[in-house]
Amino acid sequence: MTEYAIVRYQGWVSVEAAIDTSPTETRSRPHILLRDDWLHVHFGAGTPAHADFHWFWLRHQCDGERHPVTGERTLDASEVPLDIRPRSVTLDEGAGRLHVVWDEPSGRQSHYDLSWLRAHAYAPDRPQVPPPPSDVARVALDARRLPDAAAVVEACLGLLRREGLAVVRGFASAPGRAPEDDTDALVDAFTAGGLALISTHFGRIEDLRTDNTTNQNTDQLGYTDAGIDLHTDQPFLDRPPRYQLLQCVRPATLGGESYLVDALAAARLLQAIDAPAFELLTTVPVRFHRKQKAFERVVDAPLLTMEGPEGFQSRYSYFTLAPFDRPFAEMEAWYRAYTRFARIVRDRRNQYRFELQPGEFVIYDNYRMLHARTAFSGPRWLRGVYFDPA
Known part of the structure; x- marks a missing residue:
């Protein structure tokens, strides 16, 4: 399981693997990149290959915000700040699961299966546009x-x-x-x-x-x-x-x-x-x-x-x-x-x-x-x- 630490680089919030930093990662393996306003997910083999998800969308889709008996959603989208950000993000590559701890007083934790994210990708294979250069x-x-x-x-x-x-x-x-x-x-x-x-x-x-x-x-x-x-x-x-x-x-x-x-x-x-x-x-x-x-x-x-x-x-x-x-x-x-x-x-x-x-x-x-x-x-x-x- 790889924990990702937020780092800043040329206008992007990118990530560095805090545990596994070996150069063996390829596009065939799942990995993620954290941007200022969204999460970029590479799913590995299959289609789509990657997708972007806004942080507020992920928070609204939290699997913990449902009634324990009926399974119905208990969180209204208007209750999620549009500028919400994560405190930490962890990718369990073996389980194909993403773990997010949100930067909010409750410390809410959310979990997302990569297969579920791929099925609900609303920005599949979106071209990546770089920020203005600074070098x-x-x-x-x-x-x-x-x-x-x-x-x-x-x-x-x-x-x-x-x-x-x-x-x-x-x-x-x-x-x-x-x-x-x-x-x-x-x-x-x-x-x-x-x-x-x-x-x-x-x-x-x-x-x-x-x-x-x-x-x-x-x-x-x-x-x-x-x-x-x-x-x-x-x-x-x-x-x-x-x-x-x-x-x-x-x-x-x-x-x-x-x-x-x-x-x-x-x-x-x-x-x-x-x-x-x-x-x-x-x-x-x-x-x-x-x-x-x-x-x-x-x-x-x-x-x-x-x-x-x-x-x-x-x-x-x-x-x-x-x-x-x-x-x-x-x-x-x-x-x-x-x-x-x-x-x-x-x-x-x-x-x-x-x-x-x-x-x-x-x-x-x-x-x-x-x-x-x-x-x-x-x-x-x-x-x-x-x-x-x-």
Whole structure:
């Protein structure tokens, strides 16, 4: 009998066998994987091969919640919290039986025969959709290993197409030059590689620093030392800029960590686990409103667009999301859907997290990636540039 301990790995609650960790397990043997909201069961040989079961469904089906004489169910489904989770899960492979101890005051224990679960599988052989990736090595490249700036740009554009993000290490200035002296050359390299520089209401190049004196319309969070959580840049425009490059001139003394998440991967995961929520976020127009002392824009659009003229596009910005019209009977459902998506992207396990050193930079697809930073102290200075495809 194998007891499974809950462990966290890249957005999933997976399992490790606490007793039997031998590598002899194959798909022909029963085994289980614990996810955040459901249990994934591999039955072994036969059909279906595997199935998923929500935790609340399993709790409602508890074999101990029946009258001892008549066998009728005594537990109403409404009495089971939708967010119920197990305290422990044990698979008795020899008996073909699953044992669950629930994380509730009663310590209720439930038992399920694998044959019964297979017969009542409501999600048989469901495709497994992975969460957003978080391994920075997947999107990082070392400029010192490439012959010149043109090769760096080519590698970056390849990562942008595949992953939506490129983190460039080792891009240091020549002796006697400061990183800010190389920004224009970096911009020129990307324009030569097929991108077009976009000027915005901030100007041509943003100096993201608390003592900014070079940009317009600096009355917004980017020019403070506050933490800024995940967002799309400029979702209040009809056509937001497609790419942003952030070059580190000077890191913070404390804090100032960057983090990004793949909103496309998050949207695909949401579609797989909560189709009604996905439908709402891709069809209901909401309002994004930016109002500053000398600048104001408003746009109405869905939070997520899967197949627009530019392909996938996210508009996720908690600080510019404004009141929008929705029938009373439908407003709560939209907020539930938004919260479900936010749970995915705000989960640290689903985020690329890193710090940049002077000269290093990140370039990301503003339609696909959400970006953020932690609060900081000290003279942090990043330079920001927007691009569109040429």
